Each structure stands twice: as C-alpha cells, then as structure tokens.
Amino acid sequence: MSEPRIISNATYWPYIVRDPERLKEIQTWLLANGINPDDIPVDATVTIESKDPEGGQIIRHTVCLLKDGHKYEDPSTPGKLATEERTTLLTVAPPTHWGFDIPQQPAPEFARGFRLHTKDGHALDGAEFPSGRTYVIDDPHYGFATVAISVEDLLKSYHGARIEWPDDTQAAAEQDQAAPTDDTAAPEASDA
Structure with a gap:
C-alpha cells in the first residue's frame, strides 16, 4: 500500500x-x-x-x-x-495538479569553525559567524582573541597564515583514503 x-x-x-x-x-x-x-x-x-x-x-x-x-x-x-x-x-479522483508549495522556514545559520595555521606552525581555533565576522582565540589560557569583520581582514592580521575549514579536512581525509598505498600500488612494468 x-x-x-x-x-x-x-x-x-x-x-x-x-x-x-x-x-x-x-x-x-x-x-x-x-x-x-x-x-x-x-x-x-x-x-x-x-x-x-x-x-x-x-x-x-x-x-x-x-x-x-x-x-x-x-x-x-x-x-x-x-x-x-x-x-x-473514492469515485471521482482529485485533479493531478493538486499539491502545495508550503514555504519552509529557513534553516538557522550557525557559526562555522575553522583553524588558522600561522606561518610559524601554530594552529589557532576560530569561528566565522553568519554575519561574516570572525574571531580567533590567540591565547586560550588568558582568553585573548583577535576579531575581524571578515576572514579576509582576519588574515591581514596574520601575515602568511592560512585557514583550514572542516570541509578541507574531510576532503583531504577522503583523498588520502582514495590514494593507493605502497602495498596496493600497481607494480611497475619491467624492461624484460
């Protein structure tokens, strides 16, 4: 049924x-x-x-x-x-065009976490809010943070730094899984 x-x-x-x-x-x-x-x-x-x-x-x-x-x-x-x-x-079927486009409430937006990798090798936790504003925790022990109106402006404060988004990490992990290992790599052809 x-x-x-x-x-x-x-x-x-x-x-x-x-x-x-x-x-x-x-x-x-x-x-x-x-x-x-x-x-x-x-x-x-x-x-x-x-x-x-x-x-x-x-x-x-x-x-x-x-x-x-x-x-x-x-x-x-x-x-x-x-x-x-x-x-x-049921003796008379309803018209086939009956249907409804009921507006859905938009999903709430939340902050999106990231890691800021400094050029000296430190990884700092940060977040980007739906408004585009960002912050990075510079010193978790004392609670010092850097705040900016955008990721681009945040990166201006950290010359040579790069942002790692969760999607980047997941894509890299999937790529690592898909890459052949030394054990599974195809044997090279011999000149025999």
Missing part, C-alpha cells in the same frame, strides 16, 4: 483558504464523492488511501456530528465540536 495522499489538513488549510479557486475545487470534489464539505472541520485531515491490494481507494475524513440538524459540542471535550472519522469510497 502506498502512503496516503493528503488533500487537506491543519497545515494545508491556511493555504487553501487563501486560494478561493482551490477551495472551490476541493468543495466540488468532495460533493462529487458524496461528502458535504460543510460537515468537515477546517483543521481536519482529508486523505486518499489505498483500501486493498487490488487498488481500490477510500477518502478518510472527519465530519462534525449533527443533532437535530446542527453541529454540537462534544460533551466529553468541552469547547470542541463532536466529530467522527469516516471513510468513503
């Missing part, structure tokens, strides 16, 4: 209501499948799922229960409507 196809849920709903055409399409599709869209809570999940290995599909959805033709509060959960999960046989 394949993963359920989500038609609507609490995450999609704000995007659906901003697109009146999409909202109308979903309501029309639900009605075509015998489901009254007015009975479905706005934050309810509506999915299409495989019913059996032969390929039959169902629409799984939640509906508000009615008493005397009206929605009512669930006595066991004050403040919430009484609901029930139901399934309906």
Whole structure:
C-alpha cells in the first residue's frame, strides 16, 4: 500500500483558504464523492488511501456530528465540536495538479569553525559567524582573541597564515583514503 495522499489538513488549510479557486475545487470534489464539505472541520485531515491490494481507494475524513440538524459540542471535550472519522469510497479522483508549495522556514545559520595555521606552525581555533565576522582565540589560557569583520581582514592580521575549514579536512581525509598505498600500488612494468 502506498502512503496516503493528503488533500487537506491543519497545515494545508491556511493555504487553501487563501486560494478561493482551490477551495472551490476541493468543495466540488468532495460533493462529487458524496461528502458535504460543510460537515468537515477546517483543521481536519482529508486523505486518499489505498483500501486493498487490488487498488481500490477510500477518502478518510472527519465530519462534525449533527443533532437535530446542527453541529454540537462534544460533551466529553468541552469547547470542541463532536466529530467522527469516516471513510468513503473514492469515485471521482482529485485533479493531478493538486499539491502545495508550503514555504519552509529557513534553516538557522550557525557559526562555522575553522583553524588558522600561522606561518610559524601554530594552529589557532576560530569561528566565522553568519554575519561574516570572525574571531580567533590567540591565547586560550588568558582568553585573548583577535576579531575581524571578515576572514579576509582576519588574515591581514596574520601575515602568511592560512585557514583550514572542516570541509578541507574531510576532503583531504577522503583523498588520502582514495590514494593507493605502497602495498596496493600497481607494480611497475619491467624492461624484460
């Protein structure tokens, strides 16, 4: 069985209501499948799922229960409507163009560590912040540090130094692993 196809849920709903055409399409599709869209809570999940290995599909959805033709509060959960999960046989497939481009929150940026190798052979720990500012710990015992507005400006303070980034170390290690060792090197051809 394949993963359920989500038609609507609490995450999609704000995007659906901003697109009146999409909202109308979903309501029309639900009605075509015998489901009254007015009975479905706005934050309810509506999915299409495989019913059996032969390929039959169902629409799984939640509906508000009615008493005397009206929605009512669930006595066991004050403040919430009484609901029930139901399934309906899928008779009209949804349009293939239905999908959502939900904006993703950008991943937070963090400081990126590096080593500054001085020309006299010392390795100093440092970091570059998302703003581009950098710092290097010159003397960890006393807490002395050099701070600059960029890596380029930092290197001006350390004539002849070079920066080693974590990616550089990883790439070098991978390259060392890929290089043949003396034991595995191909034998040289003889002049025989």
